Amino acid sequence: MAKPKQQRGASEPDRAVAASTAAIRADGLRVTYADGTTAVQNVTLTVPRGEFFGFLGPNGAGKTTAVKVLATLLEPTEGGVIVNSHDATAAQTAVRETIGYMAQDVSVDEELTARENVAFACEAYGVPRGRRAERIEELLDLADLGDVADTPAGRFSGGMKKRLDAVTALVHDPDLVFLDEPTTGMDPKARNRLWDHFRRLNEAGTTIFLTTQYLEEADALCDRVAVLRDGRIAATGSPAELKRRVGGQILEVDVDGGRETAETAADLAREGTRFGPDATIETVDDTVRVTTTDAAERGTDYLLALHEAGIAVTGFDVDEPTLDDVFLAIADGRTDGFDVGDDGETGPGTSGGTR
Template sequence: MTDYAIEARDVAVTYADGTEAVRGVDLLVDEGEFFGFLGPNGAGKTTVIKTLVTLLRPTAGSVEVNGFDAIADPHSVRATVGYMAQETSIDPELTAYENLRFACDAYGVPKADRTERIDELLELVELTDVADKVADDFSGGMKKRLDAATALVHRPQLVFLDEPTTGLDPAARNRLWEYFRRINDEGTTVFLTTQYLEEADQLCDRLSVIQRGRVVADGSPAELKRRVGGEILGVDLADPAASDRAATVARDEELFAEGATIERTESGIEVTARDARTRGTDLLVALRDAGIEVVGFDVRAPTLDDVFLAVTDERPNSVEGVGGESTAAEAVRSKPTGDGGTVDGEGAETGGTGGNR
């Protein structure tokens, strides 16, 4: 057995039609970690999860989950993991109690333990009062919580959550957050994919970002936000059509430190720089002198949204950085991998052999 809940090396998945869904993915997830896996739609997130839970066989590479070879010994892997897919798998015609009893049958939970296990899980997901009601009458949040409970009846060491809160209102989402924190605090390793970056920021110890089938960034939420390149100054213009002129003013090499990036937005421009806060007033004066009217501005720390948009190249109308320095995206993606290699602009590792950790 290893110290890793997941040890995936150079994993590739190519579908029958020739589509390369995953290319050279390395993942190392520690036991007990709350790990986030982010990426735009079609980036390969669900393909990776299905490979890790043995629903897909990789075309190349090696996968160990909870110390078991996922290719040679998939049954042992399945016995030690829980999987909550994007769509709930509960039976709407069964009660909450019956759904959990069916899951116990499917996972081979000893009969002597089932009643206690079901009662424990119903209490955990706050469905004890509706245990005898059919799931078809449940709200979306209640169905999600019941689905999560069915994935835990066999007390797995590792649980996979594939966009578990998609479509839920904020209150229902927050209740599931607390539930996921609780099972992680009790020792369960959690592997989460989500499109809600606030969710990843709140819950995850560490994150990897996948783009076009390759991992392009890795680190704790705080580390990734630091690599964006400083604070972010947003400037709203009276005439958004003047954003080109405003960007030209902001690119003045004497205004911001080297490495700053300037991007046009729908309402004006956005500057990412180490000295965005201290030089913001200078920019406003320069814009006024250039005859460009400013109607609003703010300075904020980077968020995971900024990281995500940077590393997946989805910020629109990017303007070159000051002095020809790297953009924020390049700064995040050029992080050392920990074994002497780096991640290049396409997400491929150059040099070194290790994975993301």
Template sequence: MSRARPAPPGDGPALRAEGLTKRFGTKQALAGVDLDAPAGTVLGLLGPNGAGKTTTVRVLTTLLRPDTGHAWVAGHDVRTAPEAVRARLGLSGQYAAVDEKLTGRENLYLVARLYGTGRGPARRRATELLDRFRLSEAADRPSGTYSGGMRRRLDLAGALVARPAVVVLDEPTTGLDPRGRADTWECVRELVATGTTVLLTTQYLEEADQLADSVAVIDHGRVIAQGTAAALKSRVGGERLTLTLPDPASRPGALDLLAPLTPHRPHL
């Protein structure tokens, strides 16, 4: 086991990982993951199922101990100061973790009380978050009656009860309809506007393009590409316009008309 390093200085990134590895039996889930997310930004972790995204999340949230490597959240080492990490971290997993028998208000009140918040402050915090996530009208309905998008918003609200510096969202829009996905995106943008740092895992390049300040692509437990979404897209291809002409005989003339408009010669 490698010796823990001191935490990064206070003005360093809100989230950092260096050389994280994790093996489950013969499967190498992480094979040296390096990540950085400055405060008040969104880091998108993109990759297919089984690439290592959720294992990375479990290490950063202190649910798993890495075999080797180091990671810090809000300046605290996940190995040596897991309680300090948890106190500064909010987590929303792949599936909304709400008690469907409790109302939306009761769910948030329960989370606040579990964090040690007093009864009065817990009620006020629940009301504040219900307003913020546009759930006030449904606050006293059982959350089992909520739509998928509403349950996701309630789950996100629960992740913010303790006002964390860093929020980890593990594939937050999986299974949502377009409206639910758009609502979740809006919630993430609101989080970042308040200075919260977000680690967003996703399988969707469009989602990373919409939300992430930087993107890390992970596959087979390794980060294989990093940069802005625009920079990564420019490395793998360009734009293409396909035209269908009603009269095949007009194709040569169409090619001549299009040629001055593009640096590449149009072709049939």
């Protein structure tokens, strides 16, 4: 059965509940390495239990550093982290019992079969002997590796090794799993299978904290994302919210009659309040391009107006912005509309209003 998902647009009492059941609460994290490099600064975030959360950012943005702190593998220079109600610095063992961690580099033993790899992880994580056999079969099934359970992992494709690696992080049935760039370097088919695998995990109730540099991946999987830039959270929200904030829809209308007719059609688009004061209207060859928040809704009237003016429309299309556009906006420093609270907080209870 699908787990209940975190509700969007939560009311204040809902937010209080979400905060008390948070899987992760990080407050004012800073990490400065011994050589003086500050990799993470002022990172404050809340991830409710059950959420599929994405941590996006280009190479070197600080994703791995932050995730290591959240997974108790690195102590922050400043700030605190509560994971599954335990303090990540004072109660590392208690935190580790409730989390799984899949590092960027695959850590399966190639000499061992898939089944032996999972069995080894069961021993390492202290899964009770009586439970092991059943757990191993469950996880091999989840990874879609049941048929090759007795094949040495060294003979697997990269995608199969990643799936095996992912389930070895799950032997102790953790509530929360950290996946650090799990699909880097994979072909689309292998990546899609791994995505299915992560979706199944999340639907079974596991909170997932995924770092990725693939916008498409975050878009396909995540309930909510935070975008990291130079160690700081630059934007946060659901992929749909971030795309909406970056600048609306793009309506493209192709007209018959070349550039001159397109200019006349563009003038018609600029008339009165047809597309509102914030619309950008331009022509490219015989195409009129209108960018505004509700271009699709207002476009119908515009097509009628063109028809009445005797301009023949040969085609039209409405494009939504992509997470790529969000990334570009952030890279350009255009983050005003992204609603990150003053303290950098990201989470369902944020006063910055990410929902």
